[in-house]
Amino acid sequence: DTAVSQTPKYLVTQMGNDKSIKCEQNLGHDTMYWYKQDSKKFLKIMFSYNNKELIINETVPNRFSPKSPDKAHLNLHINSLELGDSAVYFCASSQDSQGRYGYTFGSGTRLTVV
Amino acid sequence: AQSVTQPDIHITVSEGASLELRCNYSYGATPYLFWYVQSPGQGLQLLLKYFSGDTLVQGIKGFEAEFKRSQSSFNLRKPSVHWSDAAEYFCAVGYRGSTLGRLYFGRGTQLTVWP
Numbered sequence: 687d688t689a690v691s692q693t694p695k696y697l698v699t700q701m702g703n704d705k706s707i708k709c710e711q712n713l714g715h716d717t718m719y720w721y722k723q724d725s726k727k728f729l730k731i732m733f734s735y736n737n738k739e740l741i742i743n744e745t746v747p748n749r750f751s752p753k754s755p756d757k758a759h760l761n762l763h764i765n766s767l768e769l770g771d772s773a774v775y776f777c778a779s780s781q782d783s784q785g786r787y788g789y790t791f792g793s794g795t796r797l798t799v800v
Numbered sequence: 801a802q803s804v805t806q807p808d809i810h811i812t813v814s815e816g817a818s819l820e821l822r823c824n825y826s827y828g829a830t831p832y833l834f835w836y837v838q839s840p841g842q843g844l845q846l847l848l849k850y851f852s853g854d855t856l857v858q859g860i861k862g863f864e865a866e867f868k869r870s871q872s873s874f875n876l877r878k879p880s881v882h883w884s885d886a887a888e889y890f891c892a893v894g895y896r897g898s899t900l901g902r903l904y905f906g907r908g909t910q911l912t913v914w915p
Contacts, residue, residue: 690843717901727838727888729905742902776843785894785901786851788834791843 689713692777692792699767700800707762707795709777715790717741717783718760720752723774723794735760736783767799802827804893806906813881814914821876821909823891833874834892834903835865844890850874861885886913 690711699705711718719742720732734742735754749765760777774796778789805824813819825831832851836844848859855867865876874891891906 719901727908729890731902734901736901778844780901783901784896785903786832788836788846788849788892789844789903790846791836793841793843 690777690779690790690792692775692795694795695793696796696798698798698800701767701769703767704763704765705767705797706764707775707777707797709760709762709792711758711777711779711790713779713781713790715779715781716757717780717785718754718757719778719780719789720760720762721776721778722746723776725773729776733760733762734783741783764797767797769799772797772799802893802895802904804891804904804906806889806891806909808909809907810910810912812912812914815883816880819876819878819881819885819911821889821891821911823874823876823906824872825874825891825893825904826872827893827895829895831893831895833865833867834894835859835863835874835876836890836892836905837861838888838890838908840887847876847889881911881913883913883915886911 692709717736719734733752738754751763754760774794776794777792781787834849835847838844850857850867888908892903894903
């Protein structure tokens, strides 16, 4: 069983479209995250949820909206996609809200905006 | 501001050679530290972590890392590299007392292994 699973793995879409990425973890972790990895491999946090409550909301365009229906799921919806949104998006989870034990990452969603 | 520096963007070693990947962090608070490995097209896998206690930590795949507070470093080592170790390696730092669980990542070191 995959611990943190993301769908889809690849997403190619046109500018201006709206798309969603889904993430699910079966580890029983309390906290989930979205990270963006740019073309130079730099990882930057976008959002974090702890037990369905938003606890980190970095400076990202408000076209990006996370939703956590329960503590096992964290989805990312992106409106009006732009070329600069092309990146790999990683979902991750951690046992606690401090991340002391590290994260478990999903395998990523490669988003390409054309 | 918190930052994590991996000074080597790309390292090439021969199979069987020893390896050391460098990581430095800057911040006043006591950190907890991680090394992750990312193979092409994959997510990041945790190699090892330091939270407290013995400053030399052992991880998976024969890797170890040593926390040196005086040098603000957490370098990753392996005595004998295998071709399958070729990947991108990321150092990450979190801070005690943080209620937000945010990890700060270095920019990664790409490891190439020559046969």
